[in-house]
Amino acid sequence: MSTTSESLPKVALNEPWEPAFPPAPVSVRAPGIGRRTGAFVWRLLTPAVAIAAFLALWEIAPRTGLVDEVFLPPFTTVIGAFADLVGSGGLADHLAASLSRALVGFSVAVVVAVPLGVAIGWYKPVADLLNPILEVFRNTAALALLPVFVLILGIGETSKIALVIYACTFPILLNTISGVRTVDPLLIKSARSLGLPSYRLFQKVVLPAAVPTIFTGIRMAAASSILVLIAAEMVGAKAGLGYLVTASQLNFRIPDMYAGIIAISLVGLVFNGILVSVERRLSRWRADR
Template sequence: MVHNWIKRILQVSYRLLAVAVFLLIWEVAPRIGLADPTFLPPFSKVFTAFIDLISTGELFKHLYVSLRRSILGFSLGLAVSVPLGLLIGWFKGFEYLIDPLLQTFRQTSTLALFPVFILLFGIGELSKVAIIFWGVQWAILLNTIAGVKNVDPLLIKSAKSMGTSPFILFVKVIIPASVPSIFTGIRLSATTSILILIAAEMIGASAGLGFLLYDAEVKYQIPRMYASIITMSMLGLIVNYTLVAIEKRVTRWKEETAVV
């Protein structure tokens, strides 16, 4: 038991080694003149600014606002993209009809459309949720379509040979087999939703992580600026690993099938 714990600690330490080296270089470089401490302060100063943001509660206020916007826009995109992707991937006629329009929309830069969303929905919450909704849906949609199209033909033939109806085939075979690909799109879109939101908050907002970053930059509070960037990175990591854990739990049947 103790041996397993030691082995686990060594594995975690090894995985964090590159991060530790990076932080060490960040701390030392400005102090020995390899970087200008005005624009790249030592990591210890950034960490102090990060702790100050936590102790005052300001970080949690901005984090709450950003998460609320991101989750709402992401949830709307998920609710639209998954059903639409399943339909497009399964019904070739529908795909043939709608694919040119989807490809046109997909090639349009999300942030380039932000002024349009502001004109349509104003500078308040709705425009930010709308731009997140628009930006996150494409990775989910395309991965859902790919998941449906890449279902093993043998599974489909086996189900049909047993007299399975098209509806049951779609529900019992196509959708479960598409789940891993759908989760890949969800993970990509979850990170994208945060990035889009940060950019949107930097353009027009009075709260949120993007506003915190922009406000620190304008006021030349460099350690505070880097602290907000670190917060965004940590948020992205937490979201990604949370989705990975959920995916493993949902697709546990794949591992059981492989073992059998």
């Protein structure tokens, strides 16, 4: 059926058009909040579930006879021994001894390796001079040199700190060299075209771009400092977490031995968490941060 123009409503051209029915109210919600919250909760729950499952297996396996309870006590027994060590102050003494050695050696390695890595990565004559000797020593395991350090520096604190310095230097050094050499050449050319002097080029372009790679080496060195130090303390020491583990094993205090191992793991986690936080503060320019 055709509709004539007479049946259509007449609307003045200068009057605004209004709909016959008002639109339904639209709820305003920040986009992605629910998705981000769910992702955050999932990131928290996933490791928590894995850790809880591992601890439950540790608790159940000795009590059900899957493993010998003498050699692997239940988790609650180990936690009791851990609490006893904390209460008696013994764990604090061993922890202080290990941390002092690890932090001194690690700090010296950072102070030495980062500037040296920048020099090797940026200046070709320095790289040509030092690369041969670096290739020799970086393939030599730190623990293989423990007898050498003990013979030259004695069995005291100096040999342990020197071993930590040696173990930490190469991860930091090699990653610093890689970070400096892999800076985007366009960034360097752009900075030079703007007339930046060399020291400002390092400060504003090279070092910020190399920070993520440098911190990868620093985190690897932090783990190496703890592992190498624990091994050194097991060989010859009168205090430290490595000594605690070895002495507990020899005296057949198995729960104390596992408590020392847990303490070593916690130290590593805290150390790594601190370094990750520092890296994020220094890498705030990155888009993914």
